[in-house]
Amino acid sequence: MSFRATRPFLTVALAGSLVVAAAACGSGGSGSGTKGSARTETITLLTHDSFAVSKPVLAAFTRQTGIRVKVDKSVGDAGSALSQAILTKGNPIADAFYGVDNTFLSRALDAGIYEPWTAAGLDRVPEALQLDPSHRVTPIDYGDVCVNYDEAWFASRHRRAPATLADLAAPEYRDLTVVEKPSTSSTGLAFLLATVARYGESGWQDYWRRLRANGVLVEPGWDQAYDGAFTAGGGSGTRPIVVSYASSPPADVVYSSPKKARPTVGVVHDGCFRQVEFAGILKGTHHHDAAGKLIDFLLSLRFQQDMPLQMYVFPARTDAKLPAVFEQWAYRPADPLTLDPATISAHRDAWIEQWTALVVR
Numbered sequence: 001m002s003f004r005a006t007r008p009f010l011t012v013a014l015a016g017s018l019v020v021a022a023a024a025c026g027s028g029g030s031g032s033g034t035k036g037s038a039r040t041e042t043i044t045l046l047t048h049d050s051f052a053v054s055k056p057v058l059a060a061f062t063r064q065t066g067i068r069v070k071v072d073k074s075v076g077d078a079g080s081a082l083s084q085a086i087l088t089k090g091n092p093i094a095d096a097f098y099g100v101d102n103t104f105l106s107r108a109l110d111a112g113i114y115e116p117w118t119a120a121g122l123d124r125v126p127e128a129l130q131l132d133p134s135h136r137v138t139p140i141d142y143g144d145v146c147v148n149y150d151e152a153w154f155a156s157r158h159r160r161a162p163a164t165l166a167d168l169a170a171p172e173y174r175d176l177t178v179v180e181k182p183s184t185s186s187t188g189l190a191f192l193l194a195t196v197a198r199y200g201e202s203g204w205q206d207y208w209r210r211l212r213a214n215g216v217l218v219e220p221g222w223d224q225a226y227d228g229a230f231t232a233g234g235g236s237g238t239r240p241i242v243v244s245y246a247s248s249p250p251a252d253v254v255y256s257s258p259k260k261a262r263p264t265v266g267v268v269h270d271g272c273f274r275q276v277e278f279a280g281i282l283k284g285t286h287h288h289d290a291a292g293k294l295i296d297f298l299l300s301l302r303f304q305q306d307m308p309l310q311m312y313v314f315p316a317r318t319d320a321k322l323p324a325v326f327e328q329w330a331y332r333p334a335d336p337l338t339l340d341p342a343t344i345s346a347h348r349d350a351w352i353e354q355w356t357a358l359v360v361r
Contacts, residue, residue, distance in 0.1 A: 039066065041290050042067075043070070043291055044070045044094040044095050045070070045071050045095070045098060046075070046085060046096070046098070047073055047098045048077050048080075048081050049073045049076050051071065051073055051099065052311050053310055054306050057306045058071075060302060065290075065297075069294060072094055078099040082107065085111075089112065090284045091284055092284050094285075095285040096280065096281055097113070097114075098277070098298060100277070101186070101278065102131060103190065104345075105278065106341040106342050106344065107345050109136060110345070112283065113283055114137055114280035114283060115136070115280070115281045115285070117280065117295055118135045119135075119138045119298075120299065122138065124318055125316045125318070126316075129276050131341060136280055137278035138279055138295050140298050140316055141313040141316055142274060142276045142277065142314050142316060143246065143275050143277075143312070143314060144245065144247075144332075144333055145190035145191055145243065145272065145273045146245060146248075146268060147168065147241060147244075147268035148226075148232075148245075148248045148266065148267055149162060149266050149268065150231045150232035150241075150266075151232075151263075151265065161266060161268075163269075165268075165270055169210035170214070171214070173214065173241065175214075176215075177217065178218075178239040178242050179191060179211075179219070179225065180218070180221055180222055181220050181360070183356060185222055186275075190273045192355055193351075194271050194273035196339065197337040198337060208355060212359050216359070218360055222244065225243065226244050230242040246332065246333065247308075247312040249330060249331065250326045250330050251312050252265040254309065267331040272336045273336060274333075280295065304320035309325075309326065
């Protein structure tokens with residue numbers, strides 16, 4: 001969340017592997033179809049199962065370039081997609097890959113699965129998001145994993161909502177929190193990394209011991225935690241505190257029925273962990289230039305401005321306009337927690353193993 005392994009609130013804009021067969025008005029390399037005298041080229045975008053884009057937006061790319069895009073979401077979450085990309089290195093199953101985030105970035109770069117490409121529009125992306133100076137990957141979006149809480153639940157009981165990570169381990173919040181397992185959820189992994197960033201490599205274990213003693217509930221993924229256990233998730237949950245995203249409030253409004261005037265899901269401003277999601281050209285593709293044009297398109301204003309209400313992430317471009325509901329209600333931490341991707345890569349597996357021994361065994 002990867003950033004995206006359990007990304008919330010997605011609309012179903014694409015199902016399975018979809019070929020966008022819009023009319024082509026440009027020319028590509030190897031032709032896979034024709035429209036009048038114009039040749040078209042089909043490329044495959046490997047991505048996670050949470051990827052979503054408006055059909056007209058992707059169709060516009062085909063009209064502009066003559067390149068059709070087959071979106072392959074069949075491998076599951078971003079971690080599974082990355083594993084497939086590594087296993088097929090040199091003879092890739094796709095031409096481009098969208099979905100690796102900073103929690104798996106070093107693994108992807110060390111595996112050498114990408115070819116460099118300097119995307120059009122990269123000058124509109126903050127340097128803080130450009131984590132690969134060689135441009136093997138291009139930052140497309142970012143989001144923040146934060147603790148959320150049910151405002152209505154706390155208000156109805158005249159209780160104070162949590163304000164810090166430390167609050168979750170306090171007696172007054174006993175048996176109120178649900179988190180995701182970091183070995184099976186990118187949201188859970190990001191929260192584990194948040195605690196490492198906040199408490200240090202020698203202190204995060206004690207924090208989790210205190211959370212466990214305070215009755216924290218662990219679910220396999222975001223769906224089970226938010227939609228199932230969380231009291232504001234729409235089900236019959238009993239936990240008013242959940243690990244989710246800074247973009248939960250606008251989604252709470254958009255998907256409410258009857259429509260809410262304001263969200264009732266709040267965000268704990270302390271302890272949010274920044275996730276950055278990338279795309280790149282897979283090494284060995286026979287459609288290098290076409291894949292590069294797709295990377296350019298993912299960073300174009302049209303795609304960037306479509307993303308917030310499709311995947312509930314922030315566009316990487318600073319000049320992309322946000323939807324009003326996103327601008328009004330999404331929380332944007334001024335100083336989110338981060339860890340160097342190389343540090344994450346070196347310790348991720350050991351941290352997950354230690355977490356598992358501390359919390360669920």
